[in-house]
Amino acid sequence: MNETRSQPLLDTEFWSVTVLLTVISALLMWGVVIFPIDAWLPEASTVSKDIDFIYRFMAFFSVPILVYVNGYIVYFMWRYHVAKGEDRTATGSDIHDHPGLEAAWTIVPSILMLILGVLSYVVLPKYYLASAASVATIEGIGHTFFFEFRYPGLAQPVDNDLHLPVGKQVTIDLTSSEPDIRNAVIHSFWVPEFRVKQDMIPGMIVPIHITPARIGTFRIICTEFCGVGHSDMVGKVVVESQSDFDNWFKSEQHMQSNGATQAPISIAGGDAAAGGQKFAAKCTTCHGTGAFAERKVGPGLGNLFHDPDHPTLVTGKPANADDVADIIEHGFSGDLGTMPNMQVNQLTPKDVANLVAYLESLHK
């Protein structure tokens, strides 16, 4: 209707806008190329760099799509809008389609997707496929709400504290379990700096293979909702030189074999106020300060020392200060549930004494 056939369909203004959008795209694509991913989130495993390359590739080609789509929307809206006072019933171009253009915007994205698919396919095995190169296989077990790691050569597991030698491939067999399997839920093992994530599923063992590339301490985060303590289910992975790792391993072996002869924690003279603060920071995820029946994950502890209905602790021992301290120190694991030990909860002996003092001060 309104086509003036003497004018070309795509005029100088259109091409000027296209050039402008292309320049904006190019600048942003350059930004994608030089963006320092490593400075924001260290590339701490060998696969991190490969995965970040895929990110760069995706962002690089997403930029022109976003710039052209949004740019042309804004330009067309400005160029072709009907101003006040103009004929509001007039109609625009009657061009219905353009086979060449439509073929182009089908084929070009298809090719980009294909390349992305091939890239992903090449990177994937580095993370998943077992190779003979692993120096050790560690068992990683998710619990409510902490990570347990079992090393070959260590009699006792270490909780929330994974030590790995730099530059060596290790295999971690991931699963989830509880002393009573009915309580087991799905967790997930995520180390953002490694770009590695794998669900820990009860009844399934899934091995992953990691080669840490950088010395440092990183986070292990549970990313699958596992219950009321999910937010606090965070561990750490320490990547260290082979000699540091060996030292840690030896001291761990030494500590475990001498565990029985360690001096008992003195619980006398705890500070109830400091204990109350520690309780709010570390314990309230699972315990309230109400009556026994006001359960969260574990029972309410308001009457712990003064409850005629529950004169004994979950360990079967009487509710006295020494035995309460014993549970805080060593955790608990049994039919009634699981509670992490003082290392997992990052408590010092002084904290344990303060907590006992605080719990003694409560009286419902």
Place this chain on the structure above:
Amino acid sequence: MTISELQREASHAHIHPPPQGFVSRYVISFDHKVIAVQYFITSGLFFVLAGLLAEMIRAQLMQPHNTLLSAQTFSEAYSVHGSAMVWLVIIPVLTGGFGNLAMPLMIGARDVAFPWLNMFSFWLFPPAGILVFLSFLYGAPQAGWTEYPPVSLHTPGTALWCAGIFLIGVSSTITGINFMVTIIKMRAPGMTWTRMPLFVWATLVTAFLSAIATANLSAALAALFIEKIFHVPFYDPANGGSPVLWQHVFWFYSHPAVYIMILPAFGIVSEVLPTFVRRPIFGYRAIAYSSVAIGLVSFMVWAHHMFTSGLAQWVQLPFMILTMAVGIPTGIKIFSWVATLWRGRIRLSTPLLFVIGFLSCFTFGGITGVMLASVPADIHEHATYFVIAHLHYVLFGGSIFGIFAGLYYWWPKMTGRLLDERLGKIHFWVMFLAFNATFLPMHWLGLLGMQRRVAFYDNQFEGTNLLPMVAHTNVFVSISAFVLGLSMLIFAYNALRSATRGQVAGPNPWGARTLEWMTSSPPPYYNFAEIPLVLHGPYDYGKPLPYANISQDLATEPVD
């Protein structure tokens, strides 16, 4: 068929009188237009409740270790927020609401194929929603809208949640079958497949998805319910079940459901665009057939939600490739819509603004969708705020913007009165800016290490230098989310105001060409005095109307 044959066929149609009495007219109504309004009102109430839950979530995350909500209450809030927005707002509004309101009118029918079933599927909906919200009294679900067992089996409210979602699922299945039959059998004479409005194409594909996929959800929910109540092990590994089984059956429904939630919005965009750009939609066939392609492929991509669930690599590969393939027909649609703007005569009315907002946000959500399809990238992003950002760009930036475009567009058809343009534009700009301010920074939070479903986030940034930046970003996001919530009040005021002060619309206020505008606003009980004849496709702006048997005084000029 010649025109005279078509006219002979159409003359067999006859008009039933409208029912008398309040209950049969407005409560137990068989009229698709009344049922549509019932869906809108019910979903509107659930939208307010689910929106308030969202604001509770954002209030809690204002501080890294906030004591406003307990971890349990926080989990209940996001679980019911997600469930309600998906099943009680977006799906019912787009299918039960817009499908009922517009589809029968657009194909020139007097009602859907099975009006009694239509009434029945609506009345399954309010009890379903009430059950989901009642679960708060018993300890609502905490594992998110996906309710992965075994952890979901540990919350008592899961049983009520299952029952509620089961009911809405049955409702959705029935509506799907009803709409399939209606569109296939009841189009006005002369309305061939390629003369069908694009919203009807979208509704047809959605109907197939609802009817086929939702049955899987019902089965999965029934099993979860039986396991919860009678301890028959389907999903709990302690008794020999498989937790990954739930993920498969759940996503076998819930991935097609993503397209149930977006295809009708695509349809709304395809209607609003040509009306306000006043030119034929660019690539009608490409847009129509790409909906079918998306519908087909949507059944073969479900395991892309499970790339960290221990699938074998050879299983991941086809799901990755097929997921990327969904991007191709989606891209075709977006590029066709942008090309429709080219050389139009664009009237910048509120429905068009929401469509533009849709295009901008949905393109972004589509691109992050491709980023989630690549398995190595997904492994890093899975279950983080990157996913939260992506899904809100698709479901809020896509579906909700589409819903508001449709509301502003069809409001005069539904009520006979226009919404205020000035308030509509303010609503759009506040909502558009607040939406992007809320969800754009979440991509960044997720990539840096903030996982989803956490009430506290101080722990996971301890030992990094990121916590202050993450905390400030969360404050910014929360404030934006409050503004986003407040923007809905502008719409609420506009809607109430239009009842008394809205401009009377007339049959065709926008000068559109599809059949729903060829009858009065609101349409009479029987929709059309005579069933119209369709001679051409609906989008040839500038040419004479492609219908016979419609009263000529209805083809009025736009009033805006």
